Amino acid sequence: IARNTGAPRDRLAARLKSLVAEGILEKHEYQATRFEYHLTESGRELLPLLVSLLAWGDRWAVAEPPMILEHHGHRVRPTTVCGECGEAIGSGGLHWTPNTPGWSMAGPEA
Template sequence: MVPGRPCSVAATLQLVGDRWSLLAAREVLFGNRRFSQIARNTGAPRDRLAARLKSLVADGILEKREYQATRFEYHLTDAGKELLGVLANLMAWGDRWVVDEPPMVLEHHGHQIQPVTVCGVCGQAVSEEDLHLVSRAPGWTVGGPAAQADVKPS
């Protein structure tokens, strides 16, 4: 269990929140499935990358498939494939706020993808103003732990 507010973001970051995990998933998404390709393209130390790949397999994000006797490559599971939106949004955010010129672009049907968060129920784009947080974690409110949420600092 992660300390602090019970939260799916915190739980997810336990699985893919370190640099090497997301970069490994990126490489597999880009079609680079062999350990040597992933190591070269992420720049990760080989021992750390091996540990991360093992964790991603154990957590159901990647699966390891034999392509030759004693040689394996990595493939995204359904859960791993759903990281596409996360990676596309991180890339778009980095293109806008971190780098001067995007070093790579993702294209969709011949045009650069412009990711946007859309509600799967109503189909509308989601903005911060449209969100309403409902705490379902026992003992927690939107402000924090229920016993301390209404305590005002002195």
């Protein structure tokens, strides 16, 4: 990770430690003082989000994608669909309802 990102090792260690503490990664020793990290169930559920962020970055943040993500031989174009009806989710058709006591769409109620 350090070689591919240029991030300082101490910063990477701190981030990995926090991802383990939050239950997103699990740390496994494979040699004395050597570890590998595996996604937990919670971490695996982040995959659709990460794929969507990668696609967004490829379109808006770089001139040429540094990596190509493929699925069965074709480039991935992620979309979000409703698990109930199967319809693609866009900005139309969504309805937001505050679900926290004391909050409205304008924020906390006085």
